[in-house]
Amino acid sequence: MNRVLPILVVLAAILALWYVAVVPMNAGWTIAQAERAGHDLTFADVVADTMNQDRPRLPAPHQVAAELKKTVLDTKVTSKRSLVFHGWITLQSTLWGFALGTTVGIGMAVSIVYSRTANMSLMPWAIISQTIPIVAIAPMIIVVLATLGVEGRTVPKAIISAYLCFFPVLVSMVKGLRSPGAMQIDLMKTYSANAGQTFWKLRLPASMPYLFTSLKVGIAAALVGTIVGELPTGAIQGLGARILIGDQFGNPLMIWSALIAAACLAGALVTIVTVLQSLALQRMGYAR
């Protein structure tokens, strides 16, 4: 209860702010309509109207909730109108991208920790890679993969997602693998341990708390990467595609419901990783 209460308070504050913002955002259209029709409006009329427009600039929370109910609960999940269907498309790419990004991140971290050359050559490029806007890279990845004969959008989306996801894993794992102190390394030396033993018995287990922390950032980044990957690629399926289509057809409700669905998906994914983290670290004996 003590942990839920602060979250609920913040949520209530956001909803209140949201409702307050709806009035000025949508009032222009209401007043324009009334002037055209020659009606006089009271303030209460304006407020009431801004809450229930068909194409509001900013839909009110209850409108988004109704849209979510319609597209999540009242539509069959196999339908192209179901957000569950689109969420599933996005989730698949996210998980592929997460797996790929995590693997690449850990692999690069290991080579950076063990090889001076890799440390000097890979690290700067890893950092530079994150300074390039992903929306600029995404179409190139699609074109290149299409040239190579890769069909469908799952692979390119997963790669774009991995592109965002590998970096936090890489940085944390480099730190984690280097976390054993000089004393710990010396101790392994006194046992004449070889490099493999030092890795499996010391460096890797020592890096686990760092890994899990980065996985939480990584899975969220993978989701963002997938959604961004769905925007400029002409995809018609996935939460990113819903946002784009909503934008193109002037349907803010579609944008906002997809946005909320993406936020819920991100929250669920991060929660799952957090639970896995506490289970794994507890099993390893880190927890007190």
Place this chain on the structure above:
Amino acid sequence: MSQAAAIEAKNLDLTFETGDGAIQALRDVTLEIGKGEFVSFIGPSGCGKTTFLRVVAGLETPTGGEVRVNGTSPDEARRDRAYGYVFQEAGLYPWRTIAGNVRLPLEIMGYSKSEMAERVNRVLELVELSGFENKHPWQLSGGMQQRASIARALAFDADILLMDEPFGALDEIVRDHLNEQLLRLWDHTGKTIGFVTHSIPEAVYLSTRIVVMSPRPGRITDVIDNPLPRKRPLDIRDTPEFLEVAQRIRKGLRAGHSYGD
């Protein structure tokens, strides 16, 4: 060089190159430690006592002179599992249980499962930690953690135990208790022990011989044979013999100081 010596150092020099120029960590250190001896190294920071221990362990390479461990080079001695090293920090792995930590060197050295279990039991008993096998390090006090790290160093039956201020971070009461235990352990295992310490009473209480060192450059200024008997109750520390040895160490330490008057 004689056969009976566990550790022999001859005209050992070690110079570290640092940003502010060279530091002579060891200069012309010559010392022989016989099998079964308990030798303490005492001196202020920077006198090279830890460095000497690290040279013996092959963790540092001397820039001059020679060191032999059981008649072989430090690297060979390490491969022969001639020594166990105990650091100032227990350095137990938080993700391993106490038994798992003690098992670590055995896993690396490739012992069989049954042999590992048997050895872990035996050394944990030796340091009086039986019953704590499945605890994690954070569940143990500092003194118990250090005992577990000693058990870890004993697990693979090295003849030589190198201890670098193992009780330096513990409070006096725990330290007394561990000193008694260590002495008992040395008595029935017959191991050769090299023991670095800052504490004069600890050095006198534990050792058969005390090596007094001084800094800049790190060198030996005095080697004192301890006349105390092998069996030592804690209250031996109030006897005149004990105080006399302590007095001599104190004098040696004072004479070695290059700063001050």
